[in-house]
Amino acid sequence: MGDGIRRPQPDLSFDDLYKQAESSVPVLEKSAQDFLNRLKVRNPELFKNVTFEVGPLKEPDRALAKVNTDYKGDTRQIKDIVRGRFIVDTPEQITAIKQAILEELDVDSMKDKFVHPVTTTGYRDINTKIGLENGHIAEIQIQQRDMLRVNTFTHDLMEEAQTLERKAKIENRQNTHEEKLKIRDLEHQMQELHAAAAHDGNLNTLVKAELREQFAYKGELDAKGSALGKLSETTGKLGRNGGVVAGIALGTLSSAFALASGSSKAEAAEIFYETAVPYGETELDLARGDLDAAARSATIETASNGGSFAGAAAGAAAGAMIGSAVPGLGTAAGAIVGGIIGGLGGGIGTGYITEKLYDNYAQLKSGAVNLAQETAESLSSAVQDTRRYLASWFDDDPVLDVQVAFASLPDRVTPDMPPEVAALVEVKASQMLFKQRFAEIEEHDGLPEVLAYIEAHPLEVEQKMPAAEERPAHYTHLPAPGLG
Secondary structure (H helix, E strand, O other): OOOOOOOOOOOOOHHHHHHHHHHHHHHHHHHHHHHHHHHHHHOHHHHOOOEEEEOOOOOHHHHHHHHHHHOOOOHHHOOOOOEEEEEEOOHHHHHHHHHHHHHHOOEEEEEEOOOOOOOOOOOOOEEEEEEOOOOOEEEEEEEEHHHHHHHHHHHHHHHHHHHHHHHHHHOOOOOOHHHHHHHHHHHHHHHHHHHHHHHHOOHHHHOOHHHHHHHOOOOOOOOOOOHHHHHHHHHHHHHHOOHHHHHHHHHHHHHHHHHHOOOOHHHHHHHHHHHHOOOOHHHHHHHHHOOOHHHHHHHHHHHHHHHHHHHHHHHHHHHHHHHHHOOOOOHHHHHHHHHHHHHHHHHHHHHHHHHHHHHOHHHHHHHHHHHHHHHHHHHHHHHHHHHHHHHHOOOOOOOOOHHHHHHHOOOOOOOOOOHHHHHHHOOOOOHHHHHHHHHHHHHOOOHHHHHHHHHHOOOOOOOOOOOHHHOOOOOOOOOOOOOO
């Protein structure tokens, strides 16, 4: 085609394309599951452990950011809002499913990273874009289980590296020497994790012959010959020497690697406990033989004591932030109050995690991650809410309406915009996202900055928030800052 698009999505506005994506999820799920069922009928032995999972829709703000940044506002080019994946174990399954997809599905494009892994990270999968019956183009991946087990951790590393790269791009500069070193270190960590997973899954047999040495795992193996098992041992040692906070994080990582390398859930739970809480061995030994209430309570109490210290430190830091933000309160008073609250919360939280070890290990990882996220969000929210509520006693800021903001802001981000203004402008292509972002900024007390910008930069021609039937077909915004 003349515009260089292999096959475009339907010619719709972003909001309408996203609505079509929502209705396309069951279409993708049925198409892929029917395809897999046919494969299992033909060769039940080869495909017996293969599964298909439909994934969540790409978040609308991330999808719009990708449209603006990667495709210069052309919504026809984004093809991964709807996605799903086949999960496999062996190289033979990967090869067979790849060939069947090419022969039986409406393939738009395919990228095989098992043959040619990502150079900077060593990541491997197969990424395919297929046309659905309703005309929407969706993404299907083929992911191998060992690789999938480390993806949670390597995805976070990738996000951190991309954030540093985006920051430099937005500021129209090269990465600093320190940023380059950090990115290189993050990439090295990803390479090691992906190489270990590929070793355990025998995936190097799929790599181009001339690239196998480059992507081969070069580290040590555990007694069972597992690379991930050895990483579990190494990570566990780091956690035991890193204190309670580091121990909890590294303990989760260590136990996950242990599971990936074939350890039982009980073994992985013990690894987590010994890494996250490097004391209380007596209680654990008793629990192995007799899970009575006394041993269980003693173990939870030991962990809670450790969590109290960590929580107190975090609470004191947050309290000091509140104290410095509110005139008349002071950092010392804030730290004392925050320390008390944080100590209670940390003790309860760590006890909760330890309790999960006994009651239901399957919930451990998500429980730990959710608790950490909730704690971070709560601390941040406490700082902002306290500052805002106390400051509101002395300052009555004027109210800004969402319709007024939409009509008064420009369509393009400029370097002089405050972050609150840029955050709104970058999503003006979508009414839905603009209203959501406006509510978030209002919640965090950022509307005065938006109002001040509007008053200082009046538009020559006012804009009106379009009704649903008036949505334009395309948007040509500049790359949106700060989003990936």
